[in-house]
Amino acid sequence: MPKSELIAAIEPEIVEIRRDLHRHPELLFDVHRTAGVVAEKLRAWGVDTVETGIGRTGVVGVIRGRGQGSGKVIGLRADMDALPIHEETNLPHRSTVPGKMHACGHDGHTSMLLGAAKYLAETRDFDGTVVLIFQxxxxGGGGGREMCEDGMMARFGIQEVYGMHNMPGLPVGQFAIRKGPIMAATDGFVLKLEGRGGHAAKPNETIDPIVGACQIVSALQTIASRNADPLDSVVVSVTTFHAGDAFNVIPQTVEIKGTVRSLTPAMRDLAETRFREIVAGTSQAFGLSHTLDYQRGYPVTFNHAAQTDFVAETARSVFAGDVVDTEVAPTMGGEDFSFMLEERPGAYIFIGNGDSAGLHHPAYEFNDAAIPVGIAYWAGLVETAMPARSA
Incomplete structure (x- = not known):
């Protein structure tokens, strides 16, 4: 099991790294400073192999245990990017970049995996190889897909892969997971409708795209209420609606955008089919032409059964107690760790962030008290999955 005194000695340095990353948030693939910090620390701590530029700006580190007899190779993943949100905290380490902040805790995820890297590089008390994935x-950029398409799994021989995300509201020291779908597939759409504009006093001489668009927005909600099995989740959200510029003009065009979220491939297919049918039929009924750009985004984040059981038992063993909720409700948020789980068996677990503001909120803050918990979890997972052999 992980050595708690060593993790306690590592903790202050990792907290400072986390706060440094928080001060300097970067978006999407433009994480050059963050990736540089990660690579520099891994090399300084004696990680065997450090490669950059994986999936454009990802970093991968490889640590080999004292033994290699098992032949096992497992991947541990953390995400590095921030969000385009202006931070609304007065923390000493608040963001120094206007309009950008770590509002989802990826600074914490990166730091916890760095802490595990330092611990594992020093102890190497396992038989096999661990691959550290900094994504x-x-x-929204699909960095996980990019790393997979860059051949990461085969290139580093990864056999299983594991991810972790903080959860506000879950107490520090607690975990939550479930088998099967744990996060949703997230698809997006842009719909443009065109009618015939004109004077607001003479609607009979126009083909009003606003009226038709409003009917489409309402009808799309029947996908969940009348097409989906009531026990199968789907969420259709129209999040932008743009039309017209003047109070006395019926516009020529309307544009609406939004997302469609589902938890099963069958529901994903059904939602897209009905979406297209509703748009086409309603547009025709109102005399409108339309163009629809419907894009499939992240797939369902699907936890494999054996690996889910393994990480739950590992957390219970590491923390000597009933610290894992194995029936947490799935969330309709998306996660591109899903691409890695499509390529290799693995599991995605939530770690408690305590009583904090919610994810993607301008007052959110990653809870540094979770850092030693995360380090111990990662270290315990490696040492349990690939136990060192006796001499």
Whole structure:
């Protein structure tokens, strides 16, 4: 099991790294400073192999245990990017970049995996190889997909892969996970409708795209209420609606955007089919032409059964107690760790962030008290999955 005294000795340095990353948030693939810090620390701590530029700006580190007899190779992943949000805290280490902040805790995720890297590089009390994955562009950029398409899994021989994300409201020291779908597939759409504009006093001489668009927005909600099995989750959200510039003019065009979220491939297919049918049928009924750009985004984050059981038991063993909720409700948020889970078996777990503001909130702050918990979890996972052999 992880050596608590060594983790306690590592903790202050890792907290300072986390706060430094928080001061300097970077977006999507433009994480050059963050990736540089990660690579520099890994090399300084004696990680065997450090490679940069994976999936454009990702970093991968490799640590080999004292033994290699097991032949096992497992991957541990953390995300590095921030969000385009203006921070609203008065913390001494608040963001120094206007309009950017670590509002999802990726600074914490990166730091916890760095702490585990330092611990594992020093102890090497395992038989096998651990691959440390530091990923860019989780927040909508698909950095996980980019790293996979760059051949990361085969290149580093990864056999299983594990991810972790903080959860506000879950007490520090607690974990939450479930088998199967834990986060949703997230698809996006841009719909443009065109009618015939004209004077607001003479609607009979126009083809009003606003009226048709409003009917489409309402009808799209029937996908969840009338097409989906009531026990199968789907969320259709229209999040922008743009039309017209003057109070006395019926506009020529309307543009609406939004997302469609689901937890199963069958529901994902059904939602897209019904979406297209509703748009086409309603547009025709109102005499509108339309163009629809419907893009599939992140797939469902699907936890494999055996690996889910393994990480739950590992957390219970490391922390000597009932610290894991194994039936947490899935969330309709998306996560591009899903691409890695499509390539290799693994599991994605939530770690408690305590009583903090919610994710993506301008007052959010990663809880530094979770750092030693995360380090111990990662170290325990490696040492349990690949136990050192007796001499």
């Amino acid at each position: 860019p562009a989780e927040e």
